[in-house]
Amino acid sequence: MNAGEARTLIVDVLASIAPEADFDRLPGGAVLRDELDLDSMDFLNFITFLHQKSGIDIPEADYPKLSTLDGAVSYLTR
């Protein structure tokens, strides 16, 4: 998966959880939980859906690495 594909996948997953957000204006370094008003269940769903759609295993210890859009892109493309 390249960075563009990863970004599309992440935004699609986020849009299913917080569809009201304006993803064109989402700063890559912003903390998703704050920026998109995600509660802990939303964030857990975000990780679960990412795993389901990408097939990539995301152990719990790595969750903090996916706290921003940029962080999630580099995690999926590493």
Place this chain on the structure above:
Amino acid sequence: MSDQAAGRASLADLYPRIVKPRAASGAPANMPDYHQAHRTFTWEAARGLLDGLPGGRGLNIAHEAVDRHATGPHADRHALRWIGRGGGRRILTYRDLMIATNRFANTLRGLGVREGDSVFVLAGRIPELYIAVLGALKVKCVVSPLFSAFGPEPLMTRLDIGEGRVLVTTEPLYRRKVAAIRSQLPKLEHVILVPEDREAATEVPGTLDWRQVVEQQSPDFVIPPTSPEDRALLHFTSGTTGRPKGAIHVHEAVVTHHITGRYALDLHDDDIFWCTADPGWVTGTSYGIIAPLTNGVTSIVVEAEFDAATWYGVLQNERVSVWYTAPTAIRMMMKLGTDAVRGFDLSALRFLASVGEPLNPEAVIWGQQAFGKPFHDNWWQTETGGIMIANFVAMDVKPGSMGMPLPGIGAGIVRRNDDGGVSQIDEPMVEGELALKAGWPSMMRGYLHEEERYRKCFAGPWYLTGDLAMRDADGYYWFVGRSDDVIKSSGHLIGPFEVESTLMEHPAVAEAGVIGKPDPMAGEIVKAFVALNPGFSPSEALRRELLGHARKRLGAVVAPKEIDFSTGLPRTRSGKIMRRLLKARELGLPEGDLSTLEGDVR
């Protein structure tokens, strides 16, 4: 005993009892013998552990929490140790906290705010929130904390019902959630914005800047005479129908806050205590602000949201000794496994407690594997103001049970009779409604402007909790569920009506039914079923639009996590949506008696 009761009785013995050592190691328990304490306890004696205002001028929560320590030997002890999101720290000693709360009290006076006026706070876990709550209590304002994850709709409802005159919040929260509804809140006169650290003063039209209005104030303030029955706190909670209810608590509630801090949380003088709850909810106020301070301990405040590694770091670095947290967080830590705990020095930790929803036995036991101590579940609700039923440090734990009633609290399992009265169920492990003998100090004194709903909570000597429970032969209580349709998600009560009303505001929605769907992490999640108006058809795009609509209005914690389209919702003949039936279908359970069902919608 019926078959049902026999089945349940075995539940009580499903998991082995966690036996506590009889010889105390470390600090001796505040309550070494539960049964003896229960027999000898009096509320007068509990009241005697507090000072009262100097000169016999009454009882004020803020004096017990702050001033009495600030003018005594604990003056230089850390009252609040705040850990910011970026790793920054701020420490307020009891003396600092007295000065800061005095300044805020003087600010309110200067604004013409009077006794009995409502002061709302809406902020993340920042020090100014704690200062504002305690400072407002000094002026004898009625303080109402709002959860910062609420959207504009729940905020407006609560500010409106509570007739908020002052709101303390931050600039981002104000811009995102309050500015648009401000014109609909004519009683809201003053909005005070707390600036972000080191930032320039806020300059938002129609608001005041914290630093400009608070920090120049005099550090001296004398708390006016306060009757124990003067109103102090207004906590909102949700019912099945109608608007949220504002439960009123008075200054005397501090007697319960204090004694339950000693007995249920076993707070000792030298403890470092961390309550992870947000002060936007009752736990975060009673045990995140008041109880640790009245007990003179150091309270840890962590601004960041849950993250297991961060939390273990806090437990280690702050040498936390008593930790009060919630099932959802514990279950998330369980997912991460015990290995994640290894490597942290948690040797200071001596007591773990949990509240918010029933803690499953596996989680209680996991505490032992991960931390060498079980989690101690306890039970209470917004209306009770403080912990009512608990697993205590010096008492064996039956995993899955919420424990036994606090000394001074009479609990029972009752059945409602047709005549409006109740009768007590004495048989062990038979399900009924959990009831408490009315009259403890932190019992709510009313629902604001809702006398009828308040009266309905009582029958004879009993306060009826709305929770279903059982009691085993040893006197331990076991939670069964809610007797109404209120949803309990991650420890927060959510009223289905509030969610349904917001969904109905969308032009596509003809009707909406909202239930709590069982979830292994959150206990329950909010799930909505909607029937569409003519001209609209189900699609993923529409589902997202409805979800976005609900999230914008209600905020993430109240909005549904799942939305299903349905061709029609089951209603009773009188027109009420049968949420119970929606839930039974969702879970594939028997649907029960459908004789009152309207039409054929299945």
